[in-house]
Every structure is written in structure tokens, then in C-alpha cells.
Amino acid sequence: MELVVSLAIGVLAGAGVWLLLRPRTFQVILGLGLLSHAVNLFIFSTGGLRSGAAPILRRGEAGTLADYADPLPQALVLTAIVISFATTALLLVVPLAARGLAGTDHVDGRERDR
């Protein structure tokens, strides 16, 4: 199980990094999206992969890790999801505005010198 998820993280990160290094803005945006998926999954996985653990406490009870899922990585990832949404939005709009001015969607604002 761990192998599958770590491979998934690897594939997402690899694809993300590849896209991040491409010259077109859209590719970079998608790359950042994939990379943030990978990182979120990674942070999430540091709490251990447990499919049977309860995420919600029973009323009035102090929970233990034996019965409940680790809430800390989840809280971190929840924040990370929202922040990566915000960065993606900004990363989308900045190149759009730049393209309006520069006339190209190359990440440097101009085509590569040949």
C-alpha cells in the first residue's frame, strides 16, 4: 500500500517538475498544480496511511492515536490546499496580464533567443 502511494507521489512530483521546467506559462501552471498535489499527499502521508481510523471523535471523549487518524498532517494539508489554490490563481493571472503586454506566453515574457 505504501509503495502505491509513494509511487503516486513520485509520479505526480516528476510530472510536476517536468512541467515546471517547460517554457510556456500554461505548462508551468499545471506543473505547479501537480507538484502541490504531490506535496500535499506527502505531508498527509507523514501521519501514516490508515484506512480504518476514525477522523471524528466520539462526543465527550479524549481520543488516542490507536483509534483515530492523526489530525495534524490533515490540518496542515487542509491549509496547504487552500494556499495552493490561491497561488495557482495568482500564477494564472500574472502570466495572462503579462501576455497581454508582452504578446507571448513564454515564461520570460519573450521568446527564447535563437
Added chain:
Amino acid sequence: MSFRYREGLHRIRAHALYLPALLLVVLGALTKSAQFPFHVWLPHAMAAPTPVSAYLHSATLVKAGVFLLARLWPVMAGTDAWAWTVGLAGLTTLLVGAWIAIFQNDLKGLLAYSTLSHLGLITLLLGLESRLALVAAIFHVINHAAFKCSLFMAAGIIDHETGTRDIRRLSGLNRSMPFTARLAMVAAAAMAGVPLLNGFLSKEMFFAEALSAAPPVHPLFNLLPLAALLASAFSVTYSLRFIHGAFFGPDPEDLPRTPHEPATWMRFPVEILVLTCIMVGMLPAATVGPFLDIAARAVLGEATPDYSLAVWHGLNLPLLMSMVALAAGVALYLALQSRLREGMDGPPLIRRLDAQRLFERMMVFLSWRLARALERMLGTRRLQPQLRLMVGAALLAGFGAALLRGVGPGNLSPAAVDPVIALVWLVGGGSALGAAWMAKFHRLAALMLLGGAGLMVSVTFVWFSAPDLALTQLTVEVVTTVLLLLGLRWLPKRVEAPGARGPEVLTLTRRARDLLLALGAGGGMAALAHLVMTRSPPDLLARHFLERAYTEGGGTNVVNVILVDFRGFDTLGEIFVVAAVALATYALLRRFRPAADSLEVPEQQREQGGAAPHGAAGAPVADWLLVPFLLSRLLFPLMLLVAAFLLLRGHDLPGGGFSAGMTVAIAVLLIYMIGGADWTEERLRLLRPRVWIGAGLLLATGAGLAALPFGRPFLTTYFAHLDLPVIGQVPAASALVFEIGVFALVVGATLLMLVALAHQSVRGRRAAPRAPGEG
């Protein structure tokens, strides 16, 4: 010296941090006292009026460094490190300063370099590790202040009365200002170490110490007496040059002013100081004795050695050395006559070692050449090399750490592979790779594949007991996809198809390199994740949160309680970030100018008349998307209800402000996409995203501040369970207000971004030239 005191000293010197501490202290002291190689600043700090220079160069400022060394002497001296750093710096400065001083043409320059030399002498004495040397150092601090101060003021008088300080132009002032000349001569003689003046006494002590210094450190220190003799001879030479150059010789020609004696009060300080020089030189024990005693005892206490402040110690080696130095100095001056008259600026032999020039070169190198070289190597205006460097650095750090520290297998045996998750990630991985492949050729496909990967992430979250994450991921994924879809419209058309044109070799190499980096990053992440997952996670914090979530936070959804309560401050910061991003997006898009080739109304809209508002007369297909449009309008209140449900139950069950806000945003988006921008904007005029953002931030901050009047820290929550009619028991924590603030902000920010982006199509349409057949 008590036993405990000595014990303490021993512990200081044996301490592991003794050397760093010593180096730092010495660095500071040497810089302050302008010791080699930090002497650059002093000769160039003479722009001030002469009284200020006198104060800076002779009495106070530069003495602060040696003062510090003297005070720390009992504690820190007595080690090889001390002897080497302090002693060597002092010796070098003593000789180099004196040598340079001889060849200065500016009176003040000569005095400044001689100050360097004398400070070097004091530093050297401090480095000699003998208590008598310490007394000599203190004594010389006083003596140097007296004669150097008077010399500086004499130079000031000369400058004031003649208008120049250049030794080459000055000459024969003995006749026009005889009294000043006498004063300067006495002071210069004291500096040269002529008997019966104060400089002689401390110089004698120095010679004695140089001769008796037990060289525990290095045979090099055997040469100390020779160096002392040499420096002493140099000091005679530059003193002679000062006096002979300014006061003797033929009458001066074409001076800016006609020289004459200065006003009495201008000479008065010099008179006092020169009198001091003479008094101390003749009757040391009676004049300076008590002061020196106090100073020496302040440093050494009980351990102050017996020293003799007599003028005549009998015919001994130090006296002989003094005489030799005097003779050698005079001889050197005579030998250098022709050279000095040439008026060359700067000393021979080490002219190329001009510290100022070296310093400037160093600064140029550091601030210009090195910076430029580094910029050429690492910096670039181009994004890709920078990102490559970043990824490369991350890879190096990761693999380097693994190589250095070693990696062992984890302690958990892997769980059996669940075919469902395997299938999920077959799809997810395929989507990711597909997105990477298609991002260049087919943006829409790539975007859908990205969404697919995001969905699989969401499924994984729910599979591994994180419903909150799954919910948030799902809603965020929807909004992100729509956002990117809206952006697609403004990107340039790309006609290139896969394999249409063989790329150049350079491009291929670049791609191979990037592929390698991507493989390394992916492989590294996979390995790292696997290593982490096969180890039992630490549960310190987890236990803390799990135990306190209900008892202290009043909620059963631990993740949500962490977000709005335990780590509420983080969330507050986060929503401020989201607000800032939304406003930045909005601001950027207000000035948005689409590229020319994106202005055209899309083909589809032209043919279906979608550009016209719904139901408008003249639209060719007035009822396009009518059924989905009706459905979405029916769905709208339902979705708002779902959002309210998610918001209210967030503290106890999966949900919360983020997912609720995203749900509202999705509801509005649905209408927006199907109903068209015009229709929606007309009806949702009341929906002012910026107001939502502001209200959200205020609510969240206010919920935090509300704890303050109760004497609780910022963002402390209060909770109770309310019994409402009809609805039943409702948990009401003050965190709910915070949550509502988050909700409002997320709604506002998301809508602001999306509407700003979607609205561009309306603006674009208005800006576009009407297509020919459109009427």
C-alpha cells in the same frame, strides 16, 4: 590572586569557545585601534579639524581598542593564541606604520601613521605576556596621548598660520614662529624617545621587555629586540622629518599665508601638554607615578609587579639601544634626504601595498566583479534556469543528506496493496503523465487530466480517513479547474501538433536534462515518501490535539478544531493571504489588455449567438443551454443549503468554512457558466465579493479579539451547546463566528477572482471589432 579566581581563569582559557571569543574580541579591538590589517581607516580619517584629529588619533578613540585589550588582559592573555594574534598584529603595525610615516608629505599624515606605529607598540606590549609589559603599555598610552596631542595641535597651528600642511612646501618656520617651533620640537623629541622626556621612559621599558621577553611561542620572537630597535630608529627619523621639514631650512616661498606666531590661547593647550611631557620625563615618580599605579592596579590588582619609574637606571642594554636607535634614526634621515626631496608620495618597498588601494580593490572585487561573476553564473532574467537551479539544489540536498547520514529500512511492514487504491493511482498517475504530455499540445485535455489527478488525490484522502481533506480538495479542484478554464481563452493558439516538426538538437538536450531532473525529483520524492511511511509516525502533537479537541475546543472534528481554535492564528494569516491574492488578481485584471489574437469572439459564440444575453431578441439561438440553465437555477438554493450545512456542522463533522465557501462559489460559478456573464452579473449585483472579503476578515479578526476583554489571549474560543427550537441542540462555539468569517472570505475571494476573470470575456467582446456578417 585567590584560588577560585585562578580556577576561573583556567576555565575560561580551557573553554572550547575561548578561541572564537578571543578572535572576536581581538578583531574588534584591533579594528578600533587601527592595527594591521585593519589600519586602513585611520590615516584617512583626518578630514576633521585638527583639535578633533588630536582627540581621535591621540587620546580617546583609537585608545579604546587597546584599553579593552588591557582590561581583558588578566582574563584572556596567557595563551599562544593571544600572543600570536595580538603580538603579531602589534609588531606588524609598529614597523609598517613607522616606515610609512617617514614618507608622508602631509604633516597630519605623518602623525597619523606614527600614531598607528605607537598603537602597534602598545598592542605588542600587551601581547608580550609579561606583567611589566602591561605596565609599560599603560604608561605608553598616557605618554603617547601627551606628545601626540601636542604634535597634532602644532600641526594645526602650522596649517592655520601658513595655509598648508605639505612638508615639501613648508620650510624655515623656526624664524617666523619660534615659540611654536620649540614646543613642537620638545613634543617630537618625546615621540622619538629622547632622554629626559616622557617617551623615553616608556620606550626604555619597551626595550627592556623586548630583551627579556621569554619566547615561549616561536623563535621568531627572538628577533623582537631587533624589531624594537628598528621601529625606534624609524620613529626618530619621522620625528626629525617633522621638525626639520617644517621649521628649518630656507625661508618658505609662496605659502598661502604669511606665517607668524598664533594667538596665545591657541598655543595654550600645546604648552600644557609639552610641559606634561617634560615633567613626566624628568620627575616620573612624582608626577605620573600615582596615576600609573592606579591604572595598573585596576588591571592587575594584587598582581601588580614592582616597577621603577626612574630616569636613570644605570648604563644598561636598553639605554644603549636607545642611543643606537637615535643615531640610526638620524643616519637614516640623512640617507633618505635625496629621496624625500623628490617628494614621492608613499613609502618605497611597500608602495604597492597601499592599504587603502587594496581595500578599495577588495570592495570593487566584492561589490562589483564578484557580484557580476556570480550573477553571470547563477543569476538570469530567465525563469527556467532559476527553477532548474532550485530543483537541482533540492535534489542535491536530499540525496546528499541520504548519502551522508545513510538510509535504513523502516520499522513498519508494508500493508497489503489494496487493488482499489492501485487502480485509483493507475488512473491518477496516468492523468498526471498525460497532463505533462498534453500541456503543450492540447491545453483543455491537459487541464481535464490535471483535474483527474486532483480527484484521485481526493479519493486517496477519503480512503485514508481524511474526509475533511477530501471535501476541501474536491471543491477546490472544481474551482481551480473552472478558473484555469476561464484563463484558457486568453492564451495564444498553438498550432503545433505532436511530432509535427523535429526539434533542434539544443532543445532535445534541454529536454533530456529536464527529464533527468524530473526523474530525479519524482524518484526522490517517491523514495522519501516510502521511507517516511514505513516508519511509525511520532504522535506527540497528535495526542495533544486528540485529547484536547473536545475537552478544550468543544468540537469532535479534530482537524477543524485545530484550524479554527488551536492553530486559529495560522488560519487567520492564511485567509489574509487568500484575500491579498484575490485583490492582487482583481487589480491585475482590471488593467488587463488581452493580446490582439485573443480578441476575436470565439467561433462557437458567433454561430450560436451566445454573445447576446439570454432571451434577447435577435439572438439566433435564444434558448441555448435552456434546460441546464433552468436546472442550475433550481439547484442554486439547494447548493446554498448544502453550504450552510457544511458551515454549521464543521466543528463536529466534516465540513467547515473552507469547503462551505467553496461550495457557494461553485454554485455561483455554475450559474455563471451556464447563464452567461451578463445574466448572472445583472442578478448578482448584490453579490459584492470585496464586501464579503472585508466582512470575512473583520469577522474572523473580531472573533479573535472578542477573547481579549475576558482576559484571554487572542483567538481563545468559548463554547456552549445551545438548545434551539425546531433545530435541536446546536453546538455554539465562538469558533463558529471565526468559521463564518473564513467562509465569507473564501466566498468573496473566490468569487472576486473568478468573476474578474470571467468578466474579461464581456470586456473582450465589447472591445472586439464586430465580425463582418453580424450586422
